[in-house]
Amino acid sequence: xxxxxxxxxxxxECFDQLWSxxxxxxxxxxxxxxxxxxxxxxxxxxxxxxxxxxxxxxxGLLNSEAYESEIDYENQCLLKILYHFExxxxxxxxxxxxxxxxxxxxxxKENLIPNMVYEMAQFVSMCASAATVQFExxxxxxxxxxxxxxxxxxxxxxxxxxxxxxxAPLDKQDFRSVRFSxxxxxxxxxSLVSYITGSxxxxxxxxxxxxxxxxxxxxxxxxxxxxxxxxxxxxxTADGFVxxxxxxxxxxxxxxxxxxxxxxxxxEKLLAILx
Amino acid sequence: xxxxxxxxxxxxxxxxxxxxxxxxSSTPTITLDEVKGNHQNTRVKKVEVAHTSIPEKLELIVxxxxxxxxxxxxxxxxxxxxxxxxxxxxxxxxxxxxRIPDLELPKQKIDTPHFHKFDSEGRNIAYKTEALEKxxxxxxxxxxISLCMAHYCDESKTxxxxxxxxxxxQTPPTELDFDSxxxxxxxxxEYD
Numbered sequence: 001x002x003x004x005x006x007x008x009x010x011x012x013e014c015f016d017q018l019w020s021x022x023x024x025x026x027x028x029x030x031x032x033x034x035x036x037x038x039x040x041x042x043x044x045x046x047x048x049x050x051x052x053x054x055x056x057x058x059x060g061l062l063n064s065e066a067y068e069s070e071i072d073y074e075n076q077c078l079l080k081i082l083y084h085f086e087x088x089x090x091x092x093x094x095x096x097x098x099x100x101x102x103x104x105x106x107x108x109k110e111n112l113i114p115n116m117v118y119e120m121a122q123f124v125s126m127c128a129s130a131a132t133v134q135f136e137x138x139x140x141x142x143x144x145x146x147x148x149x150x151x152x153x154x155x156x157x158x159x160x161x162x163x164x165x166x167x168a169p170l171d172k173q174d175f176r177s178v179r180f181s182x183x184x185x186x187x188x189x190x191s192l193v194s195y196i197t198g199s200x201x202x203x204x205x206x207x208x209x210x211x212x213x214x215x216x217x218x219x220x221x222x223x224x225x226x227x228x229x230x231x232x233x234x235x236x237t238a239d240g241f242v243x244x245x246x247x248x249x250x251x252x253x254x255x256x257x258x259x260x261x262x263x264x265x266x267x268e269k270l271l272a273i274l275x
Numbered sequence: 276x277x278x279x280x281x282x283x284x285x286x287x288x289x290x291x292x293x294x295x296x297x298x299x300s301s302t303p304t305i306t307l308d309e310v311k312g313n314h315q316n317t318r319v320k321k322v323e324v325a326h327t328s329i330p331e332k333l334e335l336i337v338x339x340x341x342x343x344x345x346x347x348x349x350x351x352x353x354x355x356x357x358x359x360x361x362x363x364x365x366x367x368x369x370x371x372x373x374r375i376p377d378l379e380l381p382k383q384k385i386d387t388p389h390f391h392k393f394d395s396e397g398r399n400i401a402y403k404t405e406a407l408e409k410x411x412x413x414x415x416x417x418x419x420i421s422l423c424m425a426h427y428c429d430e431s432k433t434x435x436x437x438x439x440x441x442x443x444x445q446t447p448p449t450e451l452d453f454d455s456x457x458x459x460x461x462x463x464x465e466y467d
Binding site: 014015017018020024025027028032036037038039040041042043044046048050055057059060061064066067068092094096097098102104106132 | 277314315316368369370371372373374379380381384386399457458459460461462463464465466467
């Protein structure tokens with residue numbers, strides 16, 4: 001045997017040692033595979049035998065963040081990547097009682113289980129890794145997070161008695177995706193607050209547009225009669241706050257909400273409105 | 276992507292002091308009487324921990340799956356130092372990939388149960404203790420969360436009153452205490 005052949009054999013033997021198993025319940029085995037993710041986890045695939053059929057699944061691990069990678073189902077770029085893998089590998093999807101998505105493939109042929117494990121493991125590895133890609137500019141993320149922290153701390157300190165909810169959806173059913181930076185409930189009426197900021201004017205305009213869309217959805221919803229205030233808290237200290245580049249968009253938003261936007265430097269105006 | 280933790284790499288002596296010196300929990304018994312906000316299938320409790328030489332508030336978080344008492348996590352955090360837990364135990368879950376240079380590939384995979392700590396490069400490193408390597412001892416630890424916590428207490432030097440092990444109560448007295456061990460995530464799921 002040549003040295004190079006020995007190297008190749010060692011590679012195969014090392015790969016082989018990466019497999020491990022755990023029996024789960026009476027009909028399932030967890031196979032920990034040599035595939036890994038960029039979150040430094042090894043992919044586990046579950047093989048379940050039920051009524052003569054083999055189900056090869058991710059056990060719901062991808063959606064329950066076991067790989068420490070959170071899938072943002074609102075990120076269109078990420079969704080395109082995930083759908084690409086889903087359709088290429090012909091992966092099916094179901095939901096358990098807690099609403100966790102389970103991805104799987106099935107076969108009735110025992111000799112084809114390795115094919116399913118191979119493809120499912122590739123699929124999980126690539127999805128978990130893709131979900132950790134930083135799609136947005138880190139500067140923008142920091143700008144948004146910093147302003148959110150400041151504004152949330154101001155609101156929670158000053159309006160503690162109303163127990164404000166932060167980053168909350170209008171409701172958890174039909175309006176799950178319509179989130180506001182803060183929702184304050186007073187005397188059975190709602191005050192919706194959207195924070196607006198951006199590290200450059202383009203991102204600032206996007207932030208305005210997002211807020212405007214959420215307010216419009218809220219206006220046309222069954223909750224409209226209960227909405228007291230549609231408040232916009234604008235970060236006028238942000239780099240993206242360049243008035244001549246954002247004024248038109250801000251005007252449209254103010255027309256829609258019927259209330260003047262509140263600038264961060266004049267945040268005490270919130271006290272007059274909400275107390 | 277899992278990046279090395281900058282705060283730990285830049286101030287590793289503090290990390291060694293945090294982990295290596297005695298810490299004290301504010302309470303001897305931890306009852307998991309809360310449910311985790313974004314994971315309704317998990318009970319959780321956070322208690323304050325005081326370090327004997329570092330004057331920062333630390334916290335110990337214990338999590339346990341409601342339907343599988345053998346699936347639990349212990350985490351120590353030092354929020355003023357770094358956002359992520361600096362010392363952790365996972366009883367179950369996926370294997371960790373220790374991407375340490377010069378370590379042979381098969382040794383880079385660490386199955387659960389395992390501990391997590393950080394090396395001087397700020398890398399998250401999973402490891403097994405001798406007790407976790409031995410099947411019978413490992414089973415005993417996973418069957419009794421308080422016994423496992425005692426092991427964690429020694430590994431992390433976290434006690435009550437400098438010497439007492441912490442006790443964990445997985446089900447609060449107000450709830451029915453089923454001895455459930457549902458470790459099969461495919462159970463009850465309907466497939467085409």
